[in-house]
Amino acid sequence: MDESSKPFLASDGTASEDLETVQLSAGYSRKNPVLAWRTFSAQIGIVIVLALALGVVLGYNLQQIFSAGLTSKVLDGLILPPGEVTETWEHDLLFSQSPTAESEAAWNDLMPIGRGFIRPPEVAPPEITSIVAFHQLHCLHAILMAYYATEENLGRVLDGKGVNPDPQLYGTRIHTHHIRHCFDYLRRAIMCAADTNLEVIDPTNHTTDGWGQAKKCRNFTLVREYAEHWAPNEDTGIVT
Structure with missing residues (x-):
């Protein structure tokens, strides 16, 4: 071809x-x-x-x-708690007892120098801001003080001694408007964090106190150190 x-x-x-x-x-x-x-x-x-x-x-x-915290791991639909520190909680009576010099020192030690207020370099212009965790601790402490002040005054009334006139009993402001603020502030804080650690229920009474069980937590020590590093002053203590 x-x-x-x-x-x-x-x-x-x-x-x-x-x-x-x-x-x-x-x-x-x-x-x-x-x-x-x-x-x-x-x-x-x-x-x-x-x-x-x-x-x-x-x-x-x-x-x-x-x-932005959008990469939380999910297990069977449950968002796992953030943090890499494993803790097993036990009831520390020092933080729930009637206020003493020892218990107040323990509460004060939770707060960093600067009391949680910081001036971080990321903010421009530099402004003083507050780390929420330390505001929460401050509010919890105020509620504790108000509770024991009320308990003491109730005892005084029952004994016929009258109410303690000190408006800053134990050195903390416990005015009603402050405590109301703290109740709602902590409500929102709990919902915001939405801790998803799981607690085993007692098969006998069908309740849990949360003690003796491992939990995943953020590193509070590192947060405290960060707050102290950028503290704008040398103030200390948890009281208002």
Whole structure:
């Protein structure tokens, strides 16, 4: 069979010329291997640059997601608690007893220098802010003081001695408006944190006190150290 009778092949040889034109336009000409290699290398370089740019963008977005706390692990639909510190809680009577010099010292030690107020460099212009955890502790302590002040005054009334006139009993303001603020503030704080640690229920009384069971917690010591590092003053103590 002669060339002119072969299908898809022009009798005037234009097919081979068209193929060569395509090869030249793509940079893969057999007549210029150097040009072909340079073109191929440039294309690879562009792909690498684009991949690096994409990696930077994805990395930044992932960092933003982590910082926003949107990557909490989920187990059977339950969002697992944040933190890498494992603690087993036991009832420490020092923090629930009637106030003494020893118990007040323990409460004061929970607060960092600066009492939880900070001036971090990330804020521009620099303003004093407050770390919520230490505000919560302050409120909890105020409620404790108000409870025992009320208990003492009730005992005084029953004994016919009258109410203690000291408006700052035990050195803490326990005015009604302050305690009301603290009740609602702690309510919102508990809902905000939404601690999802699980506690085993006692099979006998069907309740739990939460003691003696391991829990995942954030590192409170590191938070306290951060607060002290950026404290705007040397104030100490938990009292108002």
